Amino acid sequence: MDLTQTAEVAAFRAEARAWLAEHVPDSPLPSLETAEGFTAHRAWEARLQTGGWSAVSWPEEYGGRGVDIERWLVFEEEYWAAGAPGRVSQNGISLLAPTLFDHGTPEQRARVLPPMASGEVIWAQAWSEPEAGSDLASLTSRARRTGGGWLLSGQKTWSSRAAFADRAFGIFRTDPEAAKPHQGLTYLMFDLRAPGVTVRPIGRLDGKPAFAELFLDEVFVPDEDVIGEPGQGWRIAMSTTGNERGLTLRSPGRFLAAADRLVALWRAAGDPGDTALRDRVADAVVGARAYELFTWAGATRFAAGERIGAESSLNKVFWSQYDIALHETALDLLGADAELAEGAWAEPWVFSLAGPIYAGTNEIQRDIIAERLLGLPKGRR
Ligand SMILES: Cc1cc2nc3c(=O)[nH]c(=O)nc-3n(C[C@H](O)[C@H](O)[C@H](O)COP(=O)(O)OP(=O)(O)OC[C@H]3O[C@@H](n4cnc5c(N)ncnc54)[C@H](O)[C@@H]3O)c2cc1C
Numbered sequence: 001m002d003l004t005q006t007a008e009v010a011a012f013r014a015e016a017r018a019w020l021a022e023h024v025p026d027s028p029l030p031s032l033e034t035a036e037g038f039t040a041h042r043a044w045e046a047r048l049q050t051g052g053w054s055a056v057s058w059p060e061e062y063g064g065r066g067v068d069i070e071r072w073l074v075f076e077e078e079y080w081a082a083g084a085p086g087r088v089s090q091n092g093i094s095l096l097a098p099t100l101f102d103h104g105t106p107e108q109r110a111r112v113l114p115p116m117a118s119g120e121v122i123w124a125q126a127w128s129e130p131e132a133g134s135d136l137a138s139l140t141s142r143a144r145r146t147g148g149g150w151l152l153s154g155q156k157t158w159s160s161r162a163a164f165a166d167r168a169f170g171i172f173r174t175d176p177e178a179a180k181p182h183q184g185l186t187y188l189m190f191d192l193r194a195p196g197v198t199v200r201p202i203g204r205l206d207g208k209p210a211f212a213e214l215f216l217d218e219v220f221v222p223d224e225d226v227i228g229e230p231g232q233g234w235r236i237a238m239s240t241t242g243n244e245r246g247l248t249l250r251s252p253g254r255f256l257a258a259a260d261r262l263v264a265l266w267r268a269a270g271d272p273g274d275t276a277l278r279d280r281v282a283d284a285v286v287g288a289r290a291y292e293l294f295t296w297a298g299a300t301r302f303a304a305g306e307r308i309g310a311e312s313s314l315n316k317v318f319w320s321q322y323d324i325a326l327h328e329t330a331l332d333l334l335g336a337d338a339e340l341a342e343g344a345w346a347e348p349w350v351f352s353l354a355g356p357i358y359a360g361t362n363e364i365q366r367d368i369i370a371e372r373l374l375g376l377p378k379g380r381r
Contacts, residue, residue, distance in 0.1 A: 001293075001300045012067065013074050019051050020082035031347065032088045033208030038122075038164040041088035045119025053079075054117040055093050062113040069299045076253035081260070091160065092116040092123035096169050099187070099240045103228040112189070124162035124192065126170030126214055127237070129155060134364050136171075137182040137234065141216065143172035149222040150174070152190060155215055160358075162212035163201045167191050171233040178231075185233035189225040196220070206350045250319040252292035255326070259288040261344075262330055269333055280329040287322045294318070310372035313365035320355030320362060327352045 005013075029044065030037035048054045049063060057072040058064025067075070087093065093116065100109050115121040132139035141154025152172055162168065168190055175184025192199060196219040201209045228236045266281045295315070302308055327349035331338050338346055356362040370376040 001297050003296065009071060009074060012071050013078060016053065016075050016078040017082070019053060020078055020084060023047060023051065024082045024084045028083075028344075029085045031208055032086055033161070033204075033206070033210040035164060035209070038088060038161070038210065041085055042119040042122060044085050045087070045089050045117075045122075049118040054089065054119075055097065055113075058097065058113065058117070062109060063117040069303050073251060073253070073295065073299060076251040077256060078253070080251075080253040080257035083257070088161065089116060089119055089122055091125045091165075092121070095125055095240050096123050096189075099169070099227060099236060102239050103187075103236045107224065108227065121167055122161070122165045124159045124165040124168040124212075126156040126159050126162070126168040126190075128158045130157050133158070134361055136237070137180075137185075139171065139173060139185070141170070141172050142176065143174045143186055143188060143221070145174075146220070149220055150186075150188065150226070152188070152196075152216045152219040152221060155213065157213040158202070158358075159212050159214055161210045162192065162199055162214060163210045165192055168214070169227070171237050174230050174233075182234040184231055185237075186230045187227040187233040187236045188221050189227065190216075190219055190221045194219050205353070206347060250315070250323075252288065252295045255288040255291055255319065255322065258326055259285045262326060262333075265330055265333055265345075277329070277332060280325070280332075284322075284326045284329055287325070291315075291318060291322065310368050313360075313368040314373070316359060317356075317362050317365045317369070320352075323352040323355050324349075 025044070029040040032038055032041040045054060052063070052065055053075070055063060056065045056067050056075050057069070058066070060066050065071075097113060097116065100112060104112070112121075116123065127136060127139075129139050129141060139154075141152065141156060143150040143152050150172075154172070156168075156170060159168065169188070170190075171185045171187050173184060174186040178184025191197070192214070196217040198215040198217075199212050200215065202211045202213055204211050262281055262284050266278065270278065270281070272278075298308055298311065298315075327345060330345040331349055334345060339349070340346070367379060371378055
């Protein structure tokens with residue numbers, strides 16, 4: 001891994017930094033998990049895209065800058081260091097877009113990607129069901145053939161931001177007679193405002209209303225919104241999970257920026273005599289740097305043509321635990337009352353607690369690490 005920065009990469013970094021310095025809102029936007037915040041974040045996505053910074057790694061024809069993974073990581077570092085808003089388009093940009101690049105048609109990419117980059121269409125992920133979370137292949141929502149398309153019925157749950165999003169992507173059972181649970185599934189995109197869709201918010205620990213469950217009653221989806229071949233949904237979905245757990249959901253830039261903020265907090269509020277807490281601040285900085293190096297090593301291999309497969313489970317377990325430790329350190333620094341307040345540390349702390357659950361629970365990731373990376377025997381299931 002060569003971390004020497006070329007003149008071209010330095011110029012790219014400087015361009016991103018200058019644009020962000022000029023455009024990032026002076027004060028934080030309201031939470032994107034609220035109606036007001038969702039609207040404000042949508043407007044931010046549009047603004048970001050006027051500078052061409054929404055999806056820098058996409059080809060230019062879809063509104064990206066066609067940059068390589070190294071520049072994408074550099075952009076992410078600059079983005080979070082500038083204190084820029086959380087990305088309300090993340091489900092689309094990190095999960096659906098890579099799926100369309102691998103399995104979609106040129107027509108789907110041309111139709112779906114530009115409005116995704118500008119925040120005009122915001123996507124929700126509709127995978128989980130009440131009885132199909134970790135064991136996703138046991139999902140029962142179905143898609144039935146009809147003239148020119150499919151009719152979706154069933155229930156999806158735990159859908160992030162679905163209360164305010166425009167469209168969703170998910171997998172549906174199209175062949176109930178298939179020999180195995182992961183066969184006979186189809187990957188589809190659908191409109192959250194189509195007739196037959198009911199979106200019901202689910203209460204979250206932080207009280208924000210964007211998280212939702214979806215009830216689908218004969219929802220029509222045209223053939224053009226099937227991704228890949230009908231029946232191949234599982235294979236396609238598995239290429240999405242590598243993205244979700246690996247690089248795209250949590251790039252190191254976010255943690256490097258948070259660790260810097262934690263150091264600033266320690267300098268402002270820390271008790272020099274509390275060496276135990278001081279060591280936890282230092283651990284947070286070391287952890288962010290370690291994650292950065294691990295990510296760059298993975299990115300180097302990716303750029304050389306290697307696929308990131310089970311290795312992405314290592315990222316997932318690491319960042320989700322790191323995120324909790326970092327925020328708990330900040331709260332301990334601020335004192336117990338900080339847990340009760342909304343604010344720069346309390347709100348992201350509450351969300352960090354969900355990290356070991358979403359994007360595949362850490363128990364499942366550890367099974368993958370044990371079996372596929374370490375070659376240990378399969379556990380009893
Ligand atoms: C904040 C948040 C956002 C989310 N966003 C989305 C979203 O946008 N779209 C979406 O589709 N889903 C989303 N999810 C759902 C998430 O992916 C699921 O919660 C997760 O996959 C776990 O599924 P489950 O909740 O059904 O738990 P279960 O699968 O029932 O698991 C319960 C417990 O049993 C353990 N367990 C289960 N099976 C095994 C096994 N074989 N070996 C060892 N342990 C096991 C699990 O690790 C867990 O601890 C979100 C969840 C959260 C918390």
